[in-house]
Amino acid sequence: MSRFVVASLLVLASMPLATQVDRFEVASVRAKGSPEALPLIAVEPGGRFVAPNSTLRELVRTAYGIDDNRIVGGPDWMNRERFAIEARAGDPSATGDRIQRMLAALLADRFKLAAHRETRELPVFVLRLAREDGRPASAMRTANAECIAIVPPAGVPPAPPPPPATTGTRPRPLVPANAGLRCPVHFFPGWIAGRAITMAQFAQRLAPFVNRPVVDRTGLAGEFDFELAFTPERPPLLNGGAQPPTSDGASIFTAIREQLGLALDAQRVPLEVLVIDSAEHPSEN
Helix, strand or coil: CCCHHHHHHHHHHCEEEEEHHCCEEEEEEEECCCCCCCCEEEEEEEEEEEEEEEEHHHHHHHHHCEEEEEECCCCHHHHHCCCEECCCCECCCCCCCHHHHHHHHHHHHHCEEEEEEEEEEEEEEEEEEECCCCCCCCCCCCCCCCCCCCCCCCCCCCCCCCCCCHHHHHHCCCCCCCCCCCCCCEEEEEEEEEEECCCCHHHHHHHHHHCCCCCEECCCCCCCEEEEEEEECCCCCCCCCEEECCCCCHHHHHHHHHHHHHHEEEEEEEEEEEEEEECCCCCCC
C-alpha cells in the first residue's frame, strides 16, 4: 500500500463520524416563504427543524454560525427571496450544532450551495479605550454575580423573555440571540443595555449598528453592566409613531465615547470570512 493511500485512510479515519451521517431524515423546501410568518429559524423537541420565511443568506448565517457581515459573495437573490423549510432529524434528541450541520448539508443538497472559509483584509471598527487614564467611563460598571434587571425607557419595547426552562412544544431559535450570555442584554436602535457582557460580546453585537465587523481591542477583562442611548441613522417607528430615546442627536460613535469612555476606529484587519462560491434556486418537494 502506497504512502499516499495510507495517509488518505488516516485522514478519513480521523474525521468525526457526525460529518458523514448528520443529515435530515426528511426535508421539505418550498420556494416561497410564508408572508405571515416571522423569519424564525428554529428547532422543536423531537428534532424537527422549521424555517417558514427565511432568505438563503439567513439560512447560511445560521448553518455556519458566522456573522452576516462576514459572508462574502453569492447571487443577489439569496438576500431577498424567501423560502419555507421543514425537516426532521432521524435522531429525535438532535439539537444545536448537530442541527446546524444538517442544515448545512441540506443547503448543499437542495440549493447546490458551495462555500469555503478564507482570511481577507476587511474594513472594520476597532473598539478601544478612549480616555487618557486607560479606564472606561463610570457608566461601565463591573457586573455583579446576580443579573440586574433591564428597564427600557419610554418608547423602547421590552426585551423578549428568555426561553422557558421546560422543553414544551414551541419552536426555539436554533441559534438564540443571547447565546453564550449568562444575563439578559437589550440591543435596540437608539438604546442598548448590557448585563454581565464581555467586551468581545459587546463588540460582536455592535456590528449590525455600524454595518461593519467590530473587533475588541479594549484590553478590558471581565463582565460589565451599562446602558447606551444614541440616535440611530434610521430611527424605527414605535407605538404609533413614537421614537426611541436619543442622546441629544448623538451618533452611536459619539455616544460610545461620551457615555462609555470607548471609541470606534475605522481600520482594515484580516478576518475569517465565508465565501459563497455558488448557489442555485432549490429543488422543491
